[in-house]
Amino acid sequence: MDFNELIKQTRGRRSLLQALGVAAVGISFGGLAACSKKGGKTLANGEEAKLNFYNWDTYIGENTLDNFKEATGVDVTMDLFDSNDVLFAKFKAGNPGYDVIVPSNDFVERMTKADMLLPLDHSLLPNKKNIDPAYINVEYDLQRKFSMPYTWLVTGIGYRKSKVSSPPDSWKVLFDSPEYAGRIAWLSEAGDMFRLYGKYLGKSVNALTPADIATIERMMIKQKPNVKKFHEDDGQDLLLKGDCDVVLEYNGDMAQAMVEDKDIDFVIPKEGSQLNSDNLCIPKGAPHPKNAHAFINYILDANVDKHITETILYPTPNTAARKLMPDSYQNNPVIFPPAEALAKCEYARFDPELQPLFEEAFTRVRAA
Known part of the structure; x- marks a missing residue:
């Protein structure tokens, strides 16, 4: 088949x-x-x-x-x-x-x-x-x-090709830019969001400190007005319905959406990402x-x-x-990304000290 x-x-x-x-x-x-x-x-x-x-x-x-x-x-x-x-x-x-x-x-x-x-x-x-x-x-x-x-799975950026000025190659478009204001969707899981912001800042997903969390919290609050939705792992549906144009999502979900709509694509940002x-x-x-x-x-x-x-x-x-x-x-490069892209990706480790800090900070971000 x-x-x-x-x-x-x-x-x-x-x-x-x-x-x-x-x-x-x-x-x-x-x-x-x-x-x-x-x-x-x-x-x-x-x-x-x-x-x-x-x-x-x-x-x-x-x-x-x-x-x-x-x-x-x-x-x-x-x-x-x-x-x-x-x-x-x-x-x-x-x-x-x-x-x-x-x-x-x-x-x-x-x-x-x-x-x-x-x-x-x-x-x-x-x-x-x-x-x-x-x-x-x-x-x-x-x-x-x-x-x-x-x-x-690996997280990355799903996007509608006709709605972006050029294929996004950095977390910047989601995390640190007003370019797609009101057309962005983030994941709603605190740990994932902070770890991926850490990747954007050049850090390992497993090497964040309380000071990094505070820095990222400020960056998130600054970027939040540009974010339309915090989604529950359904970013591909937001793209398919036209609700958002740039989303944080998993490669498997995006591969499914790309078959349904040829105007949709996916990329692992150049800074690397998180494996699940x-x-x-x-x-x-x-x-x-x-x-x-x-x-x-x-x-x-x-x-x-x-x-x-x-x-x-x-x-x-x-x-x-x-x-x-x-x-x-x-041979689907979205389902199975190239080795050079995966080389910059890491599995997240559970950190019992940082996890509550992620959740508390993210609660403040969402309430801001």
Whole structure:
């Protein structure tokens, strides 16, 4: 199937929850409580033939869960969440009954430090061999002790070509210029915004100081009158509807918008950017840890991940699966930016001292 045909069937990972107005409780397919009763079929591994999955919206293949049940006999119940904060809050008082979750990179680190995740048994994950080695020994989870990579993303500038004087190549157009006043959209996540401003100022996303935060806060307040909206990861929709002309957004979302509208483009600014990765983890207290390992290993299978990627159209770290995708996906420079651009990008680390400073400063910016 061609990439353009695939794109017509897909939506962003938060779209359904946003459309339905679903907040922290998420949405349940089958209902976790209904599927947690004892007395069901027992597998050879000694566990019930059940698995409880906590995932982002539209972030799995159309038939993945049914195919897993057919292959293993395990019934999967999937609940949805729409932010890492919701995911983290769900587990603060203990695991409510989930076996596999999908936190982003900094939250893998945060949940690890909070002792919320179960170390993975790599002997039960032979399909790890399909993952690009570049995604194995990552700083937020060295040697993948607690997580397996599912997708990855990079933030950049999405823009409408007919509305800009020249292709933007710097964060300046979003962060430090009145050129596109009233036509700009920022992300609404405090940490991301401060770290990206740090990139604009020539700093590592992981090297900001309280003094830097104060400087950036002043810059944000100065630029805020030029910003039309703080968006919830739907900048591509603002471009498609014509509400904004220059937005801060993820490459996967922008690749989808570019297929729908040829006047839209995306760039990673010359200063570099922030990488994000969503990951498969087993939370401590998982009722079916062996099934959880089997499910993660299943997702890492080349053909299984290919079918997932055909649905969600995010960059996959699964080299074997990527090779099975059409050239229009494999060679898309927005989904897979050139190495020289990615070389200037970094994964954000969770910093328990700076995070509250980010949030407090951003609250002041938004109130200014």
